[in-house]
Amino acid sequence: MISMSPLLRLALLALVASITGWLGGRCRADVGDFAPCLPVFYRCWPPKGLAGTPICQRFGNQYRFATMYSRQRRSPWFSGYLYTVPTGRRPEPQLAYAEADGNMVPFPPGPLDQKVLDSQAVEPDYINSTYSRGHLNPSLHHRDHEDRTSTFTLTNAVPQKIGSNDGPWEVLEQTVNRTLGEYCLGEAYVVTGVIPYQKDERWLRDHRVAVPEYLWTAYCCPDYNNSLPKELREAFPTYAAIGRNDPNSTEEIVPVNQTAKTQFRGYDVRRMTLDTLETYLKDRFTTAVSVFYERCSGS
Template sequence: MRLQSQLCFFACILLPCLTEVTEFKNCKEFFIRVPNINNQGEQYKQICQFYNNAVRFATLYDTKRRIPVYSAYVFEDVSCQEPRPTPTWMIEPQLVDEKLQKNMMTAGQLKNPAVMQSQAVIEDYENSGFDKGHLVPVCHRSSKDSKISTFTLTNAVPQNPSFNRGKWRVQETELKAYIMKNCQKDQNNKPLAKLITGAIPGNNWVKVDRVNIPSRMWSAFTCVVNNTNVVFANIADNNQTSNLKEISLTDLKNELKKHYNIDIFPFP
């Protein structure tokens, strides 16, 4: 693919799985530029996603649309052969009340009806016709714990099944292959790349205004290739006939401005 040179949860009954609704400055390692979204009201929540006492990625969550705006993460060396887990999908207690514990749990464990006001729950996806589409994909995670950490509904959006299992999954696999082959590696021979995947809200909802169905999905990454910082971004409609297309950072920023009135853009 063409690159533009530019600067640029398994149920937590057995293991602690900590998530903190906080500020991105506390998990800034996942960002190229930490967006200034503090004091922007209650709709958007910054989440440093922890699992088993380690921070795994960061998510900006829209509590009104009940979907993540995006999740940011560092690519992990995926040479290990850990199988894809099938854990219980979790919710975030601190979106209900920031005084609640950091441990993720199922909505049934929390037993608080207010959980449905702040976020999606598993019942929203049942018989909806949509996949629970990961923003941080399992295939970009290495260890078992890291893979399990992606199974939180704060990291998922309603995706068209044909798109999610087809061209979107293909691009995740191809991106992984590119990063493994081309991006600069650290002293342990692990590739160094930062990625962010997001959703653009649409006009349709799951189950009468419960969870917004994104109209489009986008993804971007940056790394050093041959001593040059490169960045690549693509975007696609969230439907079964969609084709991904490359998009410049300027065009992506302008697209996001149409839907959000806050500084969410994570690239300089």
């Protein structure tokens, strides 16, 4: 055993205590590159089964949310965040990238840095395309202006058809907002991600940015109001959904509502249990995917 002075021992104990306190005393999962932003995940346990580059999204020298990013696809696999009841006006979009110090800043004027071009999507990738910037972590789901502004980074965005982004997917985000805001009594953890095409991937700008076939989302609210209306009794503590991003996709995962308005037809959203979502993710990624620690029921 290595001996140490009493002062050194006290210093180490203080360091451990400060780390444990910052993590809320509930982070007992394995710690990897998501370490600085683990509290945005339930039990500090990031989703398992999807490989990529972990990013702790930092804005204003504070960690705001987490993203599992694919450099090859130049788009995220998922973003995880803590939901808070929103207030105030929606901030203006800020198409940010990470500076050397890790903070998100707007893209500078003039030619873009080649390292940025090689590693992530940039604004010109979306110009004159048929896709909008679909933010996996939406500003709608945050209270603070800084948290809302931090979502406008292209490492949090995927190419999303306008019929989805302005239609059924937006309705889903607003529904989740109302549901969690009214019935979730404690912290609400949300993870939103994408499902790639099984074959024949779609891309923006000559293989620059991968286009997802579907978007998915799930939330975990372990502390909720037990006096739920009948239609929401299956929506707690977890609920999930998958949305179409391609009107020409088959209907095995999400059926098409033929009576929907023309501009939104084919961009339907199917709400489902967390278990059902993970079954579809396992089928498409050919590996088990776990979104929440013990499916949001662990002690």
